[in-house]
Amino acid sequence: MITQTVQDYLKIIYKLGSKGETVTTNAIAERLNVSQASVTGMIKKLAELKLVTHTPYRGVELTQAGRKIALEIIRHHRLLELYLAQALGYSWDEVHDEAEKLEHVISEDFETRMAEALGNPTTDPHGAPIPSKDGEIVERSLVPLTQAKAGQRVTIEQVSDSDPTMLRYLGDLGIYPKVEIDVLEKAPFDGPLLIQLGDNQHHLGETVTDNILVSAVR
Ligand SMILES: [Zn+2]
Known part of the structure; x- marks a missing residue:
């Protein structure tokens, strides 16, 4: 069972x-x-x-069977998050807890209709990849923003969805998937990063930068 x-x-x-x-x-x-x-x-x-x-x-x-079930639940979760955000107006810090409950109970038909209503999306509101119907998932090689160095420009690809308070904070700063930022300074001994985002500069501590994933740095 x-x-x-x-x-x-x-x-x-x-x-x-x-x-x-x-x-x-x-x-x-x-x-x-x-x-x-x-x-x-x-x-x-x-x-x-x-x-x-x-x-x-x-x-x-x-095992193959275990992986299939895991990806099915992850597909439910991530589609639900996007559906709650796009169709029902939930903010991105509210969707995770709701999806944690609903992911276990929706039918395959509900899943298919959500995917169709959303135009068969490939990422959730936090930038995480949505597995396909037949259990394929594109795991990109992303690195925590913590690893970026001064002078680098990076694109934010994904943020952790588990802490609503942090998501609200990131949202206030304008930190969302697909946003580009410049790393201006990094204080010694794992100190905070100073980043430029549009016209604004922000200091980000390690707890925050560990939860922001970026694509390979340029
Ligand atoms: Zn989630």
């Missing part, structure tokens, strides 16, 4: 794995805010359902 909890686990395992790192039970526990013991129990169950494999050296990995 594929419960909401199972879907959430597969989603998190996909997201952690897509960063190219070994997925540990510890990392899953942190992301889901549950105990290590319950993660260990759940991973055993997922392995029995043949949705994941768990080996000492490779960590937790999705």
